[in-house]
Amino acid sequence: MQRICVIGGSRYFGKLLVERLRAAGHQLTVVNRGSTRPPAGVEHLVADREDEAALVAALGSRTFDVVVDQVCYSPVQAAIAARAFGGRTRRYVMTSTIEVYHPATAALPPVPAGTPVPEETVDPRGWQVAMDLPWHDATYLDAHYSEGKRQAEAVLTRDGDFAFASVRVAHVLGGGALEFTGRLAHYVERVVRGEAITVHEEARPSVFIHYEEMADLLLWASTATGFTGPLNACSDGLFDVRELVAAVAEQAGREPAYRTVPAGETASPFSFDRHYAMSNARAKRLGYPFSHTRDWLPGAIAEALSAYAAPVASAPPAAPTVSAAASGTVAG
Template structure:
């Protein structure tokens, strides 16, 4: 049994992580702003993580074996957490993202075609940090999501007081109506009704992970002792044609594609730049990944069931008229 703090943990795979940590017998504390309560038996600390004085006061004398940070998006948030948890935990795990490798958002080392991006392509120990940027502006943060994650990792990497690891997650799918990006539901709905999928003239693959597999990896990371960044993705990169082909087979309809000019907007998983991650480090450390093509049809079925449930709920909520 370990004392584990989860910052966030109120929705999607963060909520599932809290449930599984608690079911495994760990002493779990959830820190968030109070919009959603954790399961019974899980300690709930309601505080805004952006308020350093309030966070420090709310923590009181608590100490933890591991902190899992699900909602760190900026170097300012990382700096606050690094100070607040210094000496309170031996290990800090931050959930990061594949977006740190997006060459459209930063000047990154070129990766040869067909080569999956290793963690060293973005080294947080060497990444520049600028706390003076307008990180508290929602529009700025949305436009600089990837850079916020890169700089947050950099702050934690240089912090003293605990061992730090970041889990760079691939595109997360599964969970039906709970999937907060809605990207899989977008494809399911569009392909099912014969809508056109906009794609780049030359598409490149990316990588995915099922939300339950990501939780499995985070549970593993809690008990592990590795430090530094770790890529988390299922086996088998897919380009948008392969991805929509699996979705189409699951819904019983052939996808319709339309190529867009260079620079034009395409559908969510059509990429004209390469940043499919390598999961070699995680496998070397002992984590075994599933194959995307094995779980994606089930995730599509979850999305279809979730959409049907939402329609039923909306219909039941409609007023009855004579």
């Protein structure tokens, strides 16, 4: 049994992680702003992570073997965490994102075309940090999501008084209505309704992971291994947007329709005009056995179809709404 603190953990694979840590018998504490309570038997501390004094007061004299940070989006948040948890935990695991490799948001070392990017492509040890940017502004933070994650990794790598690891998460799917980003629902709605799906002329592939596998990997990264530094997290197999839509259309029994957008313009989620895949070789070397996307994708699509059909069957016809997350590229 380990003493584990989860910051966030109130939805999707973070919520599942909390449940699996509890089931594994760990002594668990969840820190969030109080909008969602953790399961019974899990200690709940209410604090805003950006209010350092309140966070430290809530933590009191508690110490942990591991902290899992699900909701760190900026260097400011990372710096507060480094101070609040310094000397309080021996290990700190931050959930990061595939978006740190987005070439349009930073000058990155070149990677051969078509090569899944390794972790060293973005090395947080040398990444420049700018604490004076408007990270407290939600609009700015959302528009600079990739850079916020890169700088957060950099701060915790250099300033944390603990062993630090970041898990760079691929695009997460599965869970039907639990998948709050609405990206798979975006395709289900359009295929079922016969609406055109916007894609790039030469859509490039990316990588994905099921939300249950993501929770399992975070449990493993937190409790079963002592690696440090960044780690890419994605199932085996590359899929492009047309392959994904074809899989949806097959289960829906419909023919998909497409509309091509010029290069550089925003298309539907998961349509990329650049190669957008990570290498999971490091995690495999450390002992994590990834699934293949083709093994779980049909089940994820079936869940999304069921979630879409349920409200349609019980409500008058209405134009569907798609979340803002579903209209563009969003990190998993």
